[in-house]
Amino acid sequence: MTFETLPFRSLTREWAGDVARHLHGLAQASADPHIEVVWVTGDLALQVRYRLGNEKLAIRVERLDVDPTSALEPSESARMASDLLHTLHDAPAGDLWRDDSGYGWWGDEPTGGWDAIETGERLLTAR
Secondary structure (H helix, E strand, O other), rough: OOOOOOOOOOOHHHHHHHHHHHHHHHHHHHOOOEEEEEEOOOOOEEEEEEEEEEEEEEEEEEOOOOOOOOOOOEEEEHHHHHHHHHHHHHOOOOOOOEEEOOOOEEEEEOOOOHHHOHHHOOEEEOO
C-alpha cells in the first residue's frame, strides 16, 4: 500500500499519522525489522513495537519535527519514515524497560515514566 507523502510544515496530527502510515508500509516490504504495531499518541509521539531478529523491542519517538539522521527539520513524511526505519536498528544494548508483553522500550521516556506507555491516548494505530 502506498500513500502520498506530505511535506513538513509543522508538527500536526496529520503529519504524525502520515509518518506512522509510511513507516508501517515500509516495514511491510522489509524483512528486518518486523514492525508489529505503530501508533501515534495524544502528544503526537510515535510508538512502535517491533522485532529485530528474535528480539522484541519498542521505541518512543517524541520529536517528529526533527529528522533522527540529520537533527534537522524533516523534509517530507516518507523520508522521515525511512530514516526512522533505519533508526530501529540502533536499539541500545543492556537493560531496557519491559512492558507486559515483553518488549524492551528505548527512545524518549514519557513524562509519566515508561509505565505511561500503556495508558496514553492513541490517535492512530497501524497494524
